[in-house]
Amino acid sequence: MQSDAVGTDGAAEEMQALRDQLAQALLAVRARDEFLAIAAHELRNPMHTAALTISTVLAQSVAQGDAELERRARRAQRAIETLVRRASLLLDVSRLNDGSFVLRRRPADLADCLRAAVAQLDDQARHVSSPLRLDCPGSLPGLWDIDALAQVADNLITNAVKYGAGQPVQVRAWADDRGTAFSVSDGGPGIAAADRQRIFDKFERLMQGACARTASGWACGSSANWCMPTAAPSR
Missing domain, CATH: 1.10.287 (Helix Hairpins)
Structure with missing residues (x-):
C-alpha cells in the first residue's frame, strides 16, 4: 500500500x-x-x-x-x-x-507585384552573377493580399539569389482555369526531398554543408510554386 x-x-x-x-x-x-x-x-x-x-x-x-x-x-x-x-x-x-491574423484582400495586380520585387532585388542579383529573368503577362489582376504576396515573392527571390550558385534566377507567372500562379527557380544545389516540408515551419533553417537555407522557400536548385484561386477584381 x-x-x-x-x-x-x-x-x-x-x-x-x-x-x-x-x-x-x-x-x-x-x-x-x-x-x-x-x-x-x-x-x-x-x-x-x-x-x-x-x-x-x-x-x-x-x-x-x-x-x-x-x-x-x-x-x-x-x-x-x-x-x-x-x-x-x-x-x-x-x-x-x-489566431487574429486575417488576409486583407483587395483588387491588385500580381504582375506589378512581381515586377517591383524583381526591380528591387536586381542589383543584389547582378552583384552575385545571378541575373533575374521575369516571364509574366502584362497584367494578372485579382483579389489578393498583395502585401503578403510581395513578402512571399521577396523571400523566394532573395533565397534563390543567395543560394543559386551564381546561376540565373527565373521568375514566372501565369493564369489558367485552375487559378493564378507564380514560380521562382534557380540552378543551385537543391534541397533534399526529406527537408522540403519542414522548411515552411516558422523560423526553420537548414544547414547543409556551407549553405544555410531558410524557411522562406525552396531556395536551391528547385522551383518554388505558389498557386492562388483566380478572383477577378470587384467592379
Missing part, C-alpha cells in the same frame, strides 16, 4: 512539473509576441519619416529633370517600402500566434 501511495505521489509531482513548464512556455510565447508587436511599431515609425524624405527628394528630382537622382530615389523608395512590409510581418507573426 505504501509503495502505491509513493507511486501516486510521484506521478502527481511529475504532472505538476509539466503544468509548470507549460505555463512558463506560454508566458515566454506571450512575452515574445508582445516584443514583436512593440518592435514592429518602433521600426515602422522612423521608416515613415524616411519615406516622406525620399518622396520629397523624388519630387525634386522629377521637377529638376535629374534622371539619375530620380532613379536612385525610386530605388530607395522601393527599399523603404520593403522594410515597412517586413516590419508589418512581425505584427503578422503575433497575429498568427493568437
Whole structure:
C-alpha cells in the first residue's frame, strides 16, 4: 500500500512539473509576441519619416529633370517600402500566434507585384552573377493580399539569389482555369526531398554543408510554386 501511495505521489509531482513548464512556455510565447508587436511599431515609425524624405527628394528630382537622382530615389523608395512590409510581418507573426491574423484582400495586380520585387532585388542579383529573368503577362489582376504576396515573392527571390550558385534566377507567372500562379527557380544545389516540408515551419533553417537555407522557400536548385484561386477584381 505504501509503495502505491509513493507511486501516486510521484506521478502527481511529475504532472505538476509539466503544468509548470507549460505555463512558463506560454508566458515566454506571450512575452515574445508582445516584443514583436512593440518592435514592429518602433521600426515602422522612423521608416515613415524616411519615406516622406525620399518622396520629397523624388519630387525634386522629377521637377529638376535629374534622371539619375530620380532613379536612385525610386530605388530607395522601393527599399523603404520593403522594410515597412517586413516590419508589418512581425505584427503578422503575433497575429498568427493568437489566431487574429486575417488576409486583407483587395483588387491588385500580381504582375506589378512581381515586377517591383524583381526591380528591387536586381542589383543584389547582378552583384552575385545571378541575373533575374521575369516571364509574366502584362497584367494578372485579382483579389489578393498583395502585401503578403510581395513578402512571399521577396523571400523566394532573395533565397534563390543567395543560394543559386551564381546561376540565373527565373521568375514566372501565369493564369489558367485552375487559378493564378507564380514560380521562382534557380540552378543551385537543391534541397533534399526529406527537408522540403519542414522548411515552411516558422523560423526553420537548414544547414547543409556551407549553405544555410531558410524557411522562406525552396531556395536551391528547385522551383518554388505558389498557386492562388483566380478572383477577378470587384467592379
